[in-house]
Amino acid sequence: xxxxxxxxxxxxxxxxxxxxxxxxxxxxxxxxxxxxxxxxxxxxxxxxxxxxxxxxxxxxxxxxxxxxxxxxxxxxxxxxxxxxxxxxxxxxxxxxxxxxxxxxxxxxxxxxxxxxxxxxxxxxxxxxxxxxxxxxxxxxxxxxxxxxxxxxxxxxxxxxxxxxxxxxxxxxxxxxxxxxxxxxxxxxxxxxxxxxxxxxxxxxxxxxxxxxxxxxxxxxxxxxxxxxxxxxxxxxxxxxxxxxxxxxxxxxxxxxxxxxxxxxxxxxxxxxxxxxxxxxxxxxxxxxxxxxxxxxxxxxxxxxxxxxxxxxxxxxxxxxxxxxxxxxxxxxxxxxxxxxxxxxxxxxxxxxxxxxxxxxxxxxxxxxxxxxxxxxxxxxxxxxxxxxxxxxxxxxxxxxxxxxxxxxxxxxxxxxxxxxxxxxxxxxxxxxxxxxxxxxxxxxxxxxxxxxxxxxxxxxxxxxxxxxxxxxxxxxxxxxxxxxxxxxxxxx
Amino acid sequence: xxxxxxxxxxxxxxxxxxxxxxxxxxxxxxxxxxxxxxxxxxxxxxxxxxxxxxxxxxxxxxxxxxxxxxxxxxxxxxxxxxxxxxxxxxxxxxxxxxxxxxxxxxxxxxxxxxxxxxxxxxxxxxxxxxxxxxxxxxxxxxxxxxxxxxxxxxxxxxxxxxxxxxxxxxxxxxxxxxxxxxxxxxxxxxxxxxxxxxxxxxxxxxxxxxxxxxxxxxxxxxxxxxxxxxxxxxxxxxxxxxxxxxxxxxxxxxxxxxxxxxxxxxxxxxxxxxxxxxxxxxxxxxxxxxxxxxxxxxxxxxxxxxxxxxxxxxxxxxxxxxxxxxxxxxxxxxxxxxxxxxxxxxxxxxxxxxxxxxxxxxxxxxxxxxxxxxxxxxxxxxxxxxxxxxxxxxxxxxxxxxxxxxxxxxxxxxxxxxxxxxxxxxxxxxxxxxxxxxxxxxxxxxxxxxxxxxxxxxxxxxxxxxxxxxxxxxxxxxxxxxxxxxxxxxxxxxxxxxx
Numbered sequence: 001x002x003x004x005x006x007x008x009x010x011x012x013x014x015x016x017x018x019x020x021x022x023x024x025x026x027x028x029x030x031x032x033x034x035x036x037x038x039x040x041x042x043x044x045x046x047x048x049x050x051x052x053x054x055x056x057x058x059x060x061x062x063x064x065x066x067x068x069x070x071x072x073x074x075x076x077x078x079x080x081x082x083x084x085x086x087x088x089x090x091x092x093x094x095x096x097x098x099x100x101x102x103x104x105x106x107x108x109x110x111x112x113x114x115x116x117x118x119x120x121x122x123x124x125x126x127x128x129x130x131x132x133x134x135x136x137x138x139x140x141x142x143x144x145x146x147x148x149x150x151x152x153x154x155x156x157x158x159x160x161x162x163x164x165x166x167x168x169x170x171x172x173x174x175x176x177x178x179x180x181x182x183x184x185x186x187x188x189x190x191x192x193x194x195x196x197x198x199x200x201x202x203x204x205x206x207x208x209x210x211x212x213x214x215x216x217x218x219x220x221x222x223x224x225x226x227x228x229x230x231x232x233x234x235x236x237x238x239x240x241x242x243x244x245x246x247x248x249x250x251x252x253x254x255x256x257x258x259x260x261x262x263x264x265x266x267x268x269x270x271x272x273x274x275x276x277x278x279x280x281x282x283x284x285x286x287x288x289x290x291x292x293x294x295x296x297x298x299x300x301x302x303x304x305x306x307x308x309x310x311x312x313x314x315x316x317x318x319x320x321x322x323x324x325x326x327x328x329x330x331x332x333x334x335x336x337x338x339x340x341x342x343x344x345x346x347x348x349x350x351x352x353x354x355x356x357x358x359x360x361x362x363x364x365x366x367x368x369x370x371x372x373x374x375x376x377x378x379x380x381x382x383x384x385x386x387x388x389x390x391x392x393x394x395x396x397x398x399x400x401x402x403x404x405x406x407x408x409x410x411x412x413x414x415x416x417x418x419x420x421x422x423x424x425x426x427x428x429x430x431x432x433x434x435x436x437x438x439x440x441x442x443x444x445x446x447x448x449x450x451x452x453x454x455x456x457x458x459x460x461x462x463x464x465x466x467x468x469x470x471x472x473x474x475x476x477x478x479x480x481x482x483x484x485x486x487x488x489x490x491x492x
Numbered sequence: 493x494x495x496x497x498x499x500x501x502x503x504x505x506x507x508x509x510x511x512x513x514x515x516x517x518x519x520x521x522x523x524x525x526x527x528x529x530x531x532x533x534x535x536x537x538x539x540x541x542x543x544x545x546x547x548x549x550x551x552x553x554x555x556x557x558x559x560x561x562x563x564x565x566x567x568x569x570x571x572x573x574x575x576x577x578x579x580x581x582x583x584x585x586x587x588x589x590x591x592x593x594x595x596x597x598x599x600x601x602x603x604x605x606x607x608x609x610x611x612x613x614x615x616x617x618x619x620x621x622x623x624x625x626x627x628x629x630x631x632x633x634x635x636x637x638x639x640x641x642x643x644x645x646x647x648x649x650x651x652x653x654x655x656x657x658x659x660x661x662x663x664x665x666x667x668x669x670x671x672x673x674x675x676x677x678x679x680x681x682x683x684x685x686x687x688x689x690x691x692x693x694x695x696x697x698x699x700x701x702x703x704x705x706x707x708x709x710x711x712x713x714x715x716x717x718x719x720x721x722x723x724x725x726x727x728x729x730x731x732x733x734x735x736x737x738x739x740x741x742x743x744x745x746x747x748x749x750x751x752x753x754x755x756x757x758x759x760x761x762x763x764x765x766x767x768x769x770x771x772x773x774x775x776x777x778x779x780x781x782x783x784x785x786x787x788x789x790x791x792x793x794x795x796x797x798x799x800x801x802x803x804x805x806x807x808x809x810x811x812x813x814x815x816x817x818x819x820x821x822x823x824x825x826x827x828x829x830x831x832x833x834x835x836x837x838x839x840x841x842x843x844x845x846x847x848x849x850x851x852x853x854x855x856x857x858x859x860x861x862x863x864x865x866x867x868x869x870x871x872x873x874x875x876x877x878x879x880x881x882x883x884x885x886x887x888x889x890x891x892x893x894x895x896x897x898x899x900x901x902x903x904x905x906x907x908x909x910x911x912x913x914x915x916x917x918x919x920x921x922x923x924x925x926x927x928x929x930x931x932x933x934x935x936x937x938x939x940x941x942x943x944x945x946x947x948x949x950x951x952x953x954x955x956x957x958x959x960x961x962x963x964x965x966x967x968x969x970x971x972x973x974x975x976x977x978x979x980x981x982x983x984x985x986x987x988x989x990x991x
Contacts, residue, residue: 233958235959236915238915239914239915239962240964241912241949241962241963241964241967242915242962244949244964245949245951245962256959258958258959259958272958376880381880381883381884381887381888382884382887382888382892384880384883384884385880385881385883385884385956388877388880388881388956389877389881389956389957390956412744413742414741414742415738415739415740415741415742415745416738416742450748454892455762455888455891455892455893456761456762457760457761457762457775457776458738458745458749458759458760458761458775458776459748460745461742461744461745461747461748462744463742463743463744464744466744
């Protein structure tokens with residue numbers, strides 16, 4: 001692996017020589033089509049996977065064996081295949097590293113395979129808010145297709161289909177973009193890759209090459225650090241009454257800290273109702289923007305995500321209790337699993353326990369959204385409310401929302417079959433904060449004897465004399481290969 | 493799923509009258525003597541505008557049916573005469589309409605009694621008698637009334653298809669017995685009698701959308717409960733036991749409760765603080781029998797050869813009476829007498845009628861107690877987190893003890909835009925918890941707290957939100973008059989004195 005990375009660095013610099021400056025150059029050797037067969041776990045039946053699907057997009061060659069593409073494209077892949085322009089051959093590839101918070105994935109050609117005749121494309125540093133770029137993709141016959149696109153905006157926006165903000169070009173293009181990851185070229189270099197495209201408005205979101213560079217540099221120096229998060233929730237501070245109340249006199253400056261995330265660096269040095277006037281040497285306006293020396297007016301989140309890395313310590317000028325003061329904030333990477341309700345947008349395999357037909361698991365954003373577009377209306381309002389009002393703020397470390405997701409009918413659970421999406425507070429009479437607690441109880445007690453539901457003074461009891469047979473029967477009838485799944489420690 | 497017959501018929505539904513005509517010829521002779529006693533009710537009603545609680549919505553006119561009962565009274569549906577502004581009654585074949593008054597109204601059972609001041613109205617009529625018992629399935633019944641499709645009395649026939657519990661859509665929250673018939677029941681039939689052997693067995697009241705030949709009537713048992721209730725001059729409504737239970741069909745659960753194998757019942761897991769049972773019954777109590785009737789493990793009792801839900805026995809009780817349970821508690825059997833009291837639960841979000849909404853306006857922020865109309869208005873903004881919080885509070889108020897510091901939930905329902913409140917959009921439909929460091933239990937608290945700003949500011953905090961509204965007290969004070977006059981609000985507040 002170390003060898004490979006070294007080669008990779010060299011290749012990146014060699015690539016300079018190949019840099020094409022002409023507009024009419026042939027880019028067919030710089031991009032590949034990426035076809036992904038994927039399969040998600042079914043949140044309602046967490047022991048099994050849903051039907052397979054296939055999606056296709058593009059990757060940009062960045063090393064001898066390495067290709068960069070979007071994380072969304074390769075998510076839950078069971079097979080990744082690469083295809084060169086003008087070729088019918090399909091070459092298998094695997095994921096080196098994928099980061100759903102950045103929507104980037106580095107993939108490489110599987111050992112024993114080769115992808116001859118491709119060349120890395122140089123990444124551009126140019127992040128201009130406007131101007132034209134050339135879009136590249138394949139047509140139906142795998143011939144390279146060019147199109148023009150106009151960059152109309154550069155801003156921090158949430159990723160398509162995920163709540164994480166990232167530096168994004170908005171582009172307007174005549175080319176009907178037919179896959180994620182398609183490349184945009186400016187001055188012969190990679191300007192960015194497309195993350196999403198809306199046919200009806202002909203606009204797309206594109207990730208700038210500068211973010212890809214940041215990602216690649218990080219991947220090349222393991223361990224991967226990821227993108228930093230500020231670790232606090234904030235809001236605008238435009239309201240004059242509020243500005244007066246918090247004693248903010250400087251004109252148009254300052255944002256208000258509402259809450260800090262447990263476990264973050266911000267939680268150690270920032271407090272709610274702090275007003276941040278300056279961050280990392282930059283003045284922050286009352287809508288959270290700063291003047292970036294390279295890119296112009298940008299949300300201050302870029303100062304955290306783009307210009308810094310986890311572990312960096314940032315100076316900040318704040319107003320606390322009406323007085324101006326200075327603090328430092330240590331940046332951390334926000335791990336999805338730190339949240340009270342993790343999003344699990346990547347649909348990683350959920351931990352679960354099926355005991356006496358009770359399906360016990362933790363609440364996730366992915367579980368809620370599996371109820372379909374109207375989940376906010378259709379799912380039990382208690383768990384919806386937990387997700388909407390406090391998903392990022394567990395009261396205790398490692399606290400999760402443990403739910404009785406449903407009951408698979410069996411004689412052992414007669415009388416309990418109406419329970420669905422109820423919050424579990426105790427198992428076998430012992431308080432539980434998360435599913436790990438349940439696994440620990442199981443290690444000691446061997447089985448689940450009683451389940452306590454929130455606000456219910458009667459426990460649900462499982463007949464222990466029936467339990468083994470019931471579990472066997474359930475596993476057979478409902479075809480459950482494993483009645484319990486606990487994530488291996490290495491993945492926790 | 494259920495829909496009540498629209499009170500105000502803006503649109504005439506063209507329905508098939510041909511089908512029923514065939515039956516009419518032979519049937520009418522039996523029921524014809526009753527035709528004088530089935531009256532048409534003309535009403536003009538007006539609902540308050542809950543999004544602008546200081547004023548009312550458009551008045552609307554409509555019609556329904558009713559029939560004359562003893563003591564020169566007319567009985568009809570509550571939904572026919574709710575929010576009434578003007579009311580008239582008319583007999584079949586009589587040109588004259590008589591002004592009438594609502595004497596009693598029971599929104600939980602969708603029934604109302606009207607009186608007519610002019611005694612001449614009752615000349616030549618005779619009260620229709622109620623049947624002593626419910627009809628059986630397949631008994632042929634006749635429905636009289638003034639449904640859409642014509643102006644004169646209409647008669648339809650059918651059989652009793654089902655007797656069951658169902659939600660009464662007028663209140664949207666109460667369940668009582670209903671009589672399902674396959675006779676056509678259409679808008680305007682509401683309040684008309686359903687007759688078996690020339691006696692009233694039910695009162696037509698609601699239909700079912702997306703289904704054929706399903707009409708519902710309020711059975712005579714519910715009507716009698718209502719008439720008995722008002723005999724003392726006021727309507728108390730149904731008593732609520734307020735006990736949540738699960739079945740004890742699971743043997744492991746029974747063993748855990750220490751319930752001997754020869755005993756059956758239901759186990760309580762939550763007692764509503766506003767119900768009659770609170771303080772008398774407790775969680776983990778197993779109800780073995782109710783007024784001497786043995787309760788099965790699924791909650792049914794055997795009554796007249798039928799298995800019905802034990803609540804049926806509660807249905808027959810009036811407030812002020814009591815009900816006796818045999819209870820399995822702490823491994824022994826005890827007898828518990830629960831006195832039934834009038835339910836006065838501010839956290840039961842029924843549809844509200846005949847009441848003006850309470851509100852208080854400060855600096856263009858309109859605050860109102862949470863009610864069903866507020867939820868309905870909020871549902872139109874379903875994308876907002878605050879709205880989902882309202883849904884949670886309305887459904888879990890009691891069981892999750894969200895009510896522990898509240899008499900009611902105060903909601904910011906509207907903004908009357910003015911520079912003083914420009915930046916409050918994200919707080920709309922939020923539930924107020926604290927104003928100027930004072931905890932808010934009710935609307936009066938909020939008004940009081942608004943009179944005591946903190947260091948020249950008003951700070952309003954909301955449930956589930958880290959951000960607060962901050963108002964400059966001096967500017968807010970000055971803005972009040974201007975905002976009220978600019979938006980045509982006659983009064984800064986309305987507090988219902990009766991409550």
